[in-house]
Amino acid sequence: MWSAGRGGSAGPVLLGLLLALLVPGGSAAKTGAGLVTCGSVLKLLNTHHRVRLHSHDIKYGSGSGQQSVTGVEASDDANSYWRIRGGSEGGCPRGSPVRCGQAVRLTHVLTGKNLHTHHFPSPLSNNQEVSAFGEDGEGDDLDLWTVRCSGQHWEREAAVRFQHVGTSVFLSVTGEQYGSPIRGQHEVHGMPSANTHNTWKAMEGIFIKPSVEPSAGHDEL
Numbered sequence: 243m244w245s246a247g248r249g250g251s252a253g254p255v256l257l258g259l260l261l262a263l264l265v266p267g268g269s270a271a272k273t274g275a276g277l278v279t280c281g282s283v284l285k286l287l288n289t290h291h292r293v294r295l296h297s298h299d300i301k302y303g304s305g306s307g308q309q310s311v312t313g314v315e316a317s318d319d320a321n322s323y324w325r326i327r328g329g330s331e332g333g334c335p336r337g338s339p340v341r342c343g344q345a346v347r348l349t350h351v352l353t354g355k356n357l358h359t360h361h362f363p364s365p366l367s368n369n370q371e372v373s374a375f376g377e378d379g380e381g382d383d384l385d386l387w388t389v390r391c392s393g394q395h396w397e398r399e400a401a402v403r404f405q406h407v408g409t410s411v412f413l414s415v416t417g418e419q420y421g422s423p424i425r426g427q428h429e430v431h432g433m434p435s436a437n438t439h440n441t442w443k444a445m446e447g448i449f450i451k452p453s454v455e456p457s458a459g460h461d462e463l
Contacts, residue, residue, distance in 0.1 A: 277452055278326060278396040280334035283291035283351060284447030287321045288313055288415045289401050290438045293428050294322040294445065295357075295413075297350045297374045298426060305362035308373035310356050313415045313428035317446065325352040325377065329386055337450045342391040347379075349360035356377045356385035357413075359432045360407050370410050370411050384408045390436070400451065401441040406432060412440035 278284070282308030298321045302310050314322060324434040328334025328348040334346060348357040355374035358381060362371040375381045385406040389396050396402055405414040412430030416439050418429040433440060 247274070255373060261269075269283075270275055272340065276398055276449065277339040278398055278444050279340045279450045279452055280326055280340060280346075281336035282447060283323050283325050284449065285317075285441045285445040286321045286324065286447045288425045288439075288445050289441045291415045291417055291428060293320070293415060294346075295324065295430065295442070296322045296427065297353060297355065298424075299353055302365060302371070303371065304365055306360060306373055308358070308375050310352065310424070311357065311372045311374050311430045312420065312424060313430050315426075321350075321352055324348045324357070325351055325379075337397040337452060339452050340389055340428060341395055342393060342402075345386045345388050347381075347385045347405075348380045348387065350374050354380045357387065357404075358385050359409060359413075360384055360409060361409065364429055364431035366420070366429045367416055369414070369416070370409065372430045373430055378384065387413065396444075399443045401443050402441065403436055403440050405436075410434070413442065414437055414440040 268380045289432060291313065292316055296314040297309060297311045300310050301307055311441060326340060327349050329345060331349060340346060354377060356376045356379065358375035359370055365370045376385060387404040388407055390403040390405050391400055409432065411434055414433040415430055417429050420427050420429065
């Protein structure tokens with residue numbers, strides 16, 4: 243059985259987006275091509291299955307029992323915003339371009355939990371469960387994901403992969419869909435190999451303008 247928390251409204255999300263604009267140390271851009279930078283708030287689209295990475299205050303009824311992570315087709319759902327952050331020791335200053343090969347945390351804006359995976363089976367496909375974990379953006383070492391991309395920096399128009407630092411799986415969607423209470427949402431899980439099911443692209447959001455000029459680099463994807 244799934245379990246639900248108290249839930250929430252879009253208000254905290256909008257407040258978080260406004261704070262992204264108002265906090266000193268960088269400016270933000272809502273549109274246009276460019277780089278994904280630390281501190282940006284964005285939605286991520288799985289390019290093969292056309293669903294956005296999503297979470298909500300509903301816990302898995304099996305496995306870890308932690309907050310569930312899914313994929314949704316809607317582009318306007320406030321529960322699909324994630325903030326790009328560094329690890330607990332820093333390494334991702336606000337406005338700095340995210341490097342290909344850099345480890346980051348993806349923090350769910352509305353609930354404050356981090357994208358997470360561990361050795362539990364996922365409910366539908368029996369791949370590795372992906373959950374949202376922690377409180378107020380602080381979890382553990384299993385919240386770190388390496389950005390795999392081509393070039394030196396994560397470009398907003400480019401497809402990227404997220405490989406889990408602790409278990410080496412890739413953030414993936416393969417099409418399985420849940421029933422009630424989250425009917426139609428897609429399972430998100432970890433897979434051991436890079437393939438068409440685990441490419442993602444930055445979509446809607448607020449992107450902090452780069453604080454330094456990036457330079458050309460190498461191929462990581």
